[in-house]
Amino acid sequence: MPSARSDVDPFIVMDVMREANRLEAAGRSIMHLEVGQPGAPAPQAVRRAGSKALDAGALAYTDALGLPSLRARIARYYGEHHQVDVDPARVVVTGGSSAAFILTFLACFDAGDKVGLPEPGYPAYRNTLRALGCDPVGIAVGPETDWALTPELIERTEAKHGKLNGVLVASPSNPTGAMLSDPQMRALGESCEEAGRWFLSDEIYHRITYGAVDVTALDAGDDAIVINSFSKYYCMTGWRLGWTIVPERLVRPIERLAQNLFISPPTLSQIAAERAFDETSALDENVAVYAQNRDLLLRELPKAGIADFAPADGAFYLYADVSKLTDDSASFCTTMLHEAGVAATPGADFDPTGGHQYVRFSFAGQTADMAEAAHRIQKWLTP
């Protein structure tokens, strides 16, 4: 029998993508607005550095915490982009942010510990915590709370569920794009520090913003745990590389875990990724495309009766309330995929309680595809 802990929910977006790919392979034209996958490749300098390292020969294991030069470069980024001093010794390079979640969850939480997660939120937080024997506690955020977690909401949750051992926020959030301001981030960090809760901040969508400032939880103090990745802004999803900044007392426990679980992050990706931080002008051009895509969908989807969106201040998603069209967004998405040839993700992936009223559209692809998708949805819903 498979273990009880392996009985986690599927990552629905991956199931949608599989079905979309199956239809495509059978000759259908499908617009992919389901997956959070940047349309552009990694910057050319990164790819060149990767080819050069490949040609040079052996790619050995690195330190479990990552290449010292990459750790130093990541630390320098915090000075450059956030004016925050980070000791490279606190930087841990990981196999994508996904591996950073496993390492930080294991280092912070014991089996049975409760971890507060804003809902809607990225489903893997909940499913990974469950697989590790922890107890994820959803904290509903929505239009009435400005889509933001607050110390008051945490206290209300604790009054109902008991003490939380930690909370995890994402800003910009997937799926809502909502962002925490500096005072909101500080208030959360301070309340967690006072209450002895771990405070984890997923900052994977930093630098993909449309006017608002991407605040790091490191502003709230050295006790916050920050998780980030080369996947999104840097367009390196398949390179499987991310990082976490952790308080000093977690470095050695995480090193021991990383040695045993992963040995080291991918060497080729580490060598190449060092170049990514200097490619911001090319990468910002991708963000300009996302901004165009966002404007296009915000203009065109209302013509099809989809007009109520979460903030989308950052990241590349529109989280749309479709309650006027359906009370079951999963079957709505399946029908839209089969009849209109547009793939999008049902909200239940992000919020098992209220998500059946929502659909997430990813606008990370090409602008022409967004225009075609909007046109197909208009024809489908208002024939």
Ligand SMILES: Cc1ncc(COP(=O)(O)O)c(C=O)c1O
């Ligand atoms: C909010 C969020 N965090 C983490 C990840 C995982 O990214 P990766 O493991 O590629 O760094 C994703 C991927 O979509 C995401 O949306």
